[in-house]
Amino acid sequence: MKTQTRQLVVAIEEIKTQGYTVISDFLPAAQRQAVKALLARINGQFLGRNNFEGAKTERIYSLLGYDKVIQDIVEDERIMAICDEFLEANYLLTTSQSICLHPGETPQPWHADDVFYSIPRPRPMVALSTIVAIDDFSAVNGGTEIIPGSHLWSDEEIAGDYREGGSERDSSFAERMQSQSITLEIPAGACVVFAGNxxxxxxxxxSKAPRQALSNQYCQPWARTIENFFLSLPRALVREMSPRLQSLLGYSVLSPFMGQVSGSHPLKALDPDYLPPVSRLDQ
Ligand SMILES: O=C(O)CCC(=O)C(=O)O
Structure with a gap:
């Protein structure tokens, strides 16, 4: 059994009790600068298409496909250790995205990231999220707002969240949420890790400046992922990734055979010469 550092023990305890923890010294300056340079290069393409994505928010999905620096963040040892604690072996990456809130962006609807899974709440964790601050987060520039303890709430307590248009329509719901929330005023480089519920x-x-962040999220190995990485990331790119990233992207099998490809291990499908059996008939 691996020994856990004091920081990890505290992080795990905070996630269990309040639903989130903050790792303040998460990204070294050089890595943060590399992320900033990447975002400067690739931003400017996609604005949100609804109030959830944010009309003044840019998101780039499958972010780990763009640069090794993101891949290293996805498989950061501290995050992996927290995932090991809360998720079953062979857990998956469910999304990897940058989130750039531009000046004038309005608050996002209240939500839980694992809202897609129809298991009654309160329930064990199906997903675990991270948000890495690339700029300082404050109450002025849209720092993430979170409701401590809400991971333990029932379906009745969260009724009225964005799925029902509640946060926009029902002012008493919004007021109730607001009164229990805190704003994460965290320095650039810090990472908030929270239960998906x-x-x-x-x-x-x-503020007058964008607020940049990135969010890698993980889920149980039996849950459907938010992003379909099999289609968004070319196999040639995945072939160059570490075995752990390949596994996180779904090139793994949940015993005995969930995730198999025509009866084979999915890693075989990364072979440049791989042809699915169904296509071999045409040869
Ligand atoms: O940008 C943030 O601070 C939070 C974003 C978020 O929760 C989401 O898009 O699911």
Missing amino acids: TLHRGGENH
Whole structure:
């Protein structure tokens, strides 16, 4: 059994009790600068298409496909150790995205990231999220707002969240959430790690500068992932990734045979010469 550092023990305990923890010294300056340079290069393509994505928010999905620096963050040892604690072996990456809130962005609807899974709440964790601050987060620039303890709430307690248009329509719901929430005012380079069932939202950006972040999220190996990485990431790119990243992307089998490819291990499908059996008939 691996020994856990004091920081890890505290992080795990905080996630269990309050639904989230903050790792303040998560990204060294050089790595943060590399992320900033990447985002400067690839931003400017996609604005959100609804109030959830944010009309003044840019998101780039499958972010780990763009640069090794993101891949290293996805498989950061501290995050993997927290995933090991809360998720079953062979857990998956469910999304990897950048989130850039531009000035004038309004608050996001309150939500939990694992809302897709129809297992009654309160329930064990199906997913675990991270948000890495690439700029300082404050109450002025839209720092993430989170409701401590909401990971333990029932379906009745969260009724009215964004799925029902509640946070926009029902002002008493919004007021109730607001009164129990805190804004994460964290320095650039810090990372908040939270249970996928914790209620939170991106805040309002009334500053004059963008607020950049990235979010890698993980889920149980038996849960459907938010992103379909099999289609978004070319196999040639995945072939160059570490075995652990390949596994996180679904090139793994949950025993005895979930995730198999025509009866074979999915890693075989990364072979440049791989042809699915169904296509071999045409040869
Ligand atoms: O940008 C943030 O602070 C939170 C974003 C978020 O919760 C999401 O998009 O699911």
